[in-house]
Amino acid sequence: MMDAKKVEAINKLVGKVKSAGADQADAYFEWGRETEVTARDGEVENLKQSTGTGVGLRVFYQQRVGFGYTSDLTDKGLDDLGERVLAIARQTAQDENNGLPPANLLQPRNKMPDVFDEKIVALDSEWLAKRAIEMEKIAKAHDPRVKQVDDVGAGSYVAEVALLNSEGLIDRYRKTYLWMYTSVVAEENGDKQSGWFVDQATHLGEMDSAEAIAKEGALRAVRMLGAKKIDTDVMPVIFDPPMAKSFIGGLIAAINGDMIYKKSSFLLDKLGQPVASPLVSIYDDGLLDKRVGSRPFDGEGLPTRRNTIFEQGVLKMYLYDMYTANKAGAAPSGTASRGYDSLPSIGRTNFYLPAGKTSPAEMIKGIKKGLLVNRMMGSGANAVTGDYSRGAFGFLIENGELTVPVQEVTVSGNMLKMLADIDAVGNDLDWRGSIGAPSIRFANLTVSGK
């Protein structure tokens, strides 16, 4: 795990830059151990194992901000980092909004969410290899139309994070992370379709079985065989949980306090208004146990918490880090993200839309002609205008039943209208990762095809 002597050396570095003239400074130190195995033809294909460290140093100097990072943690490496960051800070503009969070905001911590599992720490490359080989075998055997298991693997990441600042903060936490995935190509009558599935978890017990992941990956390829383009039309559209997650993920940029301050979001001036359907509530919660986005404090050391973003359709808040909160006269949301190689920025923790009451089957049942979208391509969610346009794949719904697979179409609309148009929220909430959502149905969306 993290070397205590290195933490001490970094603490000294923070002190050193302060004595050298900095007003304030903070450092983010990450230690990580990564192991990943992929399989091919019943054997290990790639095995990658390493440990790495890195430190990022942020310095405030006469209301200016400088930043630097290094993977070189020798005494000389750290000294060089301090000098370079102090030098480069002088080149930036003075801004009274720069600075560390005040001490009264740093405490108390709300809770230490459970994001560390000794069982994941104990997993070795052989365990991961076995899972990868098993997934490949199961995916191949799942259906004769599965011709290639082109990418199958399992990996683990064990990390420790320390945040230190010149006001005396030294805080750290450990986290574990496990992922397993299967990517498959199915083929029939000259048509090729790919499908993949990934599960990720902070705890071994939260992980789907290798069998379930492999089968889902294979199913997602096979079911798309024979997919067709359909005629351009306006129709009800259902996003399955992974696609609903992607849709609500597209909202994050629009509630970014910096974008709001710059009047560059379609959710500007919408605070307190019923923007979305009353079926829609969205939370950002950094304190959930066993969720990938949980952490006790954010990238600036602020305690994480549960934020209500939408409540029954009403927009309740935007997200701010310390700098943009100072600028906008708002409170920071405790969601700043940070890696050792980047400045803290406005981020999120676990962002989710809770389960509703409708089953996916009931959602489909009510549709005469519509589209179930289970895969999209491209990142066409424009947070500035709200325009949404993405390549879509899925199934045509006719008279309440899924009929033919569909490809080479786009779904498009404006996110403001799409939010209001949600007329059903599924009871099938899916997490896997730090965004959670159930199936959602839009009353009307443009589907462009032939």
Add this chain to the structure above:
Amino acid sequence: MADNQAVWRINRREFLQGLTAAGIVAGVAPGAIATAHAGADGFGGLPIDETLIAKLLQAAMAKGGEFAEVYVQDSIGTNVSLDEKKIRSATVGVSRGVGIRVIKGLKIGYAYSDDFSAEALLATAKTAALIAGGDGSWQPQPLKPHMAKSISPIEVSPADVPVEKKVAMLLAADEKARSLDPRVLQVMGRFADVGVYRLIANTDGLLIEDRDVLSRLSISVIAADGNDRHAGFFGGGGRVGFEHYRTFTPELIAERAARMAVDILGATSAPTGEQTVVLGNGWAGILLHEAVGHGLEADFIRKKTSLYTDRVGQQVASEHVTVIDDATLPNERGSFNVDDEGELPQRKVLIENGILRGYLFDKLNAKLMGGDWKSTGSGRRESFRHFPMPRMSNTFLGPGKATKDEVIGSVKQGFYAKMFGGGQVDISNGNFVFEVAEGYLIEDGKVTKPVKDAMLIGVGPDALTKVTMVGNDDELDPGIGTCGKNGQSVPVGVGLGHVRIEKMTVGGTKG
């Protein structure tokens, strides 16, 4: 190693551009290179020498590996960001480490270390060795160090330019963009440069060193008119000296970005459905990169994932289509002096007048596929934390005969995709999507109204058979592209002249 690790590495090939992509390019910069290496005695000023490298290779081969390789990287970069008329932040970063790869048959063992102590490096070599799972030995051969020849002449390394000058460029761009139109609301800019030292040594006796620079100036603008808001973006750079920005000026970049944002204000929604599409020259070559290029990378061919598998010699596109990947072009963003396996860069004709001629190979896939296949110098990696894969460099369409006016003039009613955002492709069937960042209607052979938020969707091989005109105004993009594959980002170039494609699906919000 960000806060939340993204695991969407599976089959996602995203093309990124703009400010987001600038973040991906390992920032590195000024003044630092010289100081970092001054007076040091080992390679690149790092505490390594031939004896240690030979020891590492020996340890890597100790479990019966067939091939081992040591990859050393030391990069340092700066990154200066402008926001709200001022320099919001400046960053200096060092990324330094050693990656060791061992191959046996189809298997790859990989381990890396950012600790340069001999003990840590030997432990890393031993970890990588384990993949071979047996016993073996390797007699160190004498390694003959040599420096790769630079193909990108420069006058002034961006690393040697004081940060003040980079700051001045951004401020000039800001002023220019705001002066052009009162509707310009926000201007954001970034200048990023990195200097990279690499050393590649392997059990074939190779020991090659390289130094290279990469930089990019990018500007994005948001324009507003009432509730109507749009973003514009432009930028570029490459493996260029700082003198490049004397002609590719910040003002020029700012003007393109601002015009794009302002011109789209008041734009109508894109008409949807199948239409004749004209691609603008330069950056629209991203379509070629996504629709064809990835499918010609040899890992997808060896695994038979790509629909171009076993099709060399066959007609895979219309006769107007010639596709070239060229890593030897001086100063281009996708070029390199030596690839990340130590092979020299090449110019490869991948498709010639519609006939498939070959694939992009790294060493491993060339060896595993057997026959006469050899590395095409296409083995690339993001950093010492990654093993190499076959990747594109600068990928472009060979020039045709038509002028730009002839291509656009030939279309009675259609869609002009002048500038793209990003794109994505599914290798197995060639399904692709592209966001159109700047698009216009074509009416009676003329470019008319701007169109907002359109996207193109299609199937790569199908689209290539529908290319009916290729312009003679081919050019490479100005140096903005970063390509992602299986979680690794590398800088690339794309290009083409104006191209007419029949019956492509345009997605938009208008029915």
